[in-house]
């Protein structure tokens with residue numbers, strides 16, 4: 001017998017988000033058909049100004065929709081009173097907060113208030129939720145410190161802890177990785193993915209970390225500057241070309257084969273690159289930066305990265321004996337001195353945009 005499919009935690013039908021000035025609506029995005037399902041991490045991606053923050057604020061009921069219907073937990077968002085809404089969804093925005101003299105633990109405790117009421121004391125269960133949120137976000141170490149003394153990245157993690165302590169089925173996060181260093185960004189995405197899986201929450205976050213989002217998201221909501229929002233697994237959106245189309249920018253091309261945006265335009269002489277593994281990968285990057293076009297087919301220049309550690313490199317220009325190099329730096333120096341290499345150099349490097 002097939003298991004009953006779960007109901008979505010949040011749905012939007014024909015949702016139009018935007019602003020109204022002097023009663024004239026200025027739509028930013030829509031009409032949107034959206035659903036957030038239990039247990040999924042969804043990344044909202046799109047270029048600057050596409051409307052990601054506007055959409056998140058609208059989903060949280062912080063600004064009115066210009067049109068359409070929005071439901072959370074099966075109930076129209078417009079019909080929910082503030083405390084009930086705060087039990088259904090939490091949101092962390094990018095705005096700076098004024099936490100007065102509150103300590104980190106006190107701020108995270110505020111996340112429990114939708115469950116207790118403003119005058120209600122925290123039960124042992126509430127305190128356990130606060131503690132779990134502090135531990136999950138790695139903020140327990142500075143729990144006694146005033147929030148005002150924290151770095152931007154520390155404060156960002158504390159606000160996430162408050163949202164987690166709120167323990168809502170839907171969690172909305174606007175650029176939660178913005179102030180974090182790379183290891184913390186990776187750790188945060190991993191934490192959110194695990195949380196979604198383990199707790200059945202639906203977590204929707206906006207981010208400009210395209211690479212991380214493509215790795216971590218169960219689904220992507222792709223909001224282009226113009227045109228319709230697309231949803232799907234990251235892989236489907238990359239393979240369909242929708243991802244590249246959403247971020248098309250003055251000739252900057254998304255390479256679906258490597259999942260990266262090309263920093264260097266391929267303009268210089270070809271180099272046959274033989275080898276695989278990490279050394280070959282980083283050799284390719286160095287060759288591209290230098291203005292060469294690495295290929296697998298034959299070319300006047302050949303670079304071989306034999307297997308083994310530490311890495312060594314062999315280079316050979318047509319009609320010349322091979323040379324051995326101990327570092328990428330030595331390899332590049334030798335390549336620059338070949339007739340083809342003279343063509344690469346700074347001129348071809350103008351491809352760097």
Ligand SMILES: Nc1ncnc2c1ncn2[C@@H]1O[C@H](COP(=O)(O)OP(=O)(O)OP(=O)(O)O)[C@@H](O)[C@H]1O
Nearest residue numbers: 019026028046047048049050051052053054055206
């Ligand atoms: N309070 C406001 N009143 C009117 N227009 C606004 C307001 N806030 C934002 N906008 C406009 O709405 C559009 C979408 O802005 P929004 O901040 O939602 O984009 P975003 O995708 O989150 O951008 P970014 O990636 O740069 O953060 C932009 O054109 C912006 O100028």
